[in-house]
Amino acid sequence: MSSQSRPHKPLHPRLARERRTVAAMIGIYCRAKHGGMDLCAECSDLLVYAANRLEHCGFGGDKPPCKDCPAHCYAPHRRARIQEVMRYAGPRLLKSHPYLALRHALDGLRRTPSKKSGS
Numbered sequence: 001m002s003s004q005s006r007p008h009k010p011l012h013p014r015l016a017r018e019r020r021t022v023a024a025m026i027g028i029y030c031r032a033k034h035g036g037m038d039l040c041a042e043c044s045d046l047l048v049y050a051a052n053r054l055e056h057c058g059f060g061g062d063k064p065p066c067k068d069c070p071a072h073c074y075a076p077h078r079r080a081r082i083q084e085v086m087r088y089a090g091p092r093l094l095k096s097h098p099y100l101a102l103r104h105a106l107d108g109l110r111r112t113p114s115k116k117s118g119s
């Protein structure tokens with residue numbers, strides 16, 4: 001049994017898919033920019049942060065693309081980092097994860113809902 005018994009909160013399927021997408025993108029970015037097969041400490045930290053933001057996203061399954069979100073729940077330096085990751089990994093996602101890339105593109109067409117609490 002793990003000494004860190006943090007309960008795992010079930011996510012809405014769309015948020016769970018976004019979590020897989022962001023994990024794939026951070027993996028692509030880290031392998032290219034930081035060289036290892038496993039995520040480096042900085043990218044692991046970013047992934048934990050992004051997954052936590054998704055877990056607490058006030059829009060649930062209706063969430064807009066984070067880049068269009070009126071709530072902007074990311075801290076500014078985290079937002080800048082994830083934008084850098086997305087810029088690099090977005091065009092490369094199609095090759096390694098075609099299904100996630102397609103769904104990510106479709107999610108990008110969603111309308112932005114009216115403002116709600118982001119957490």
Ligand code: SF4
Binds near residue numbers: 053074
């Ligand atoms: S509140 Fe906005 S920025 Fe935060 S996870 Fe949800 S959609 Fe993304």
Ligand SMILES: [Zn+2]
Binds near residue numbers: 039
């Ligand atoms: Zn890294």
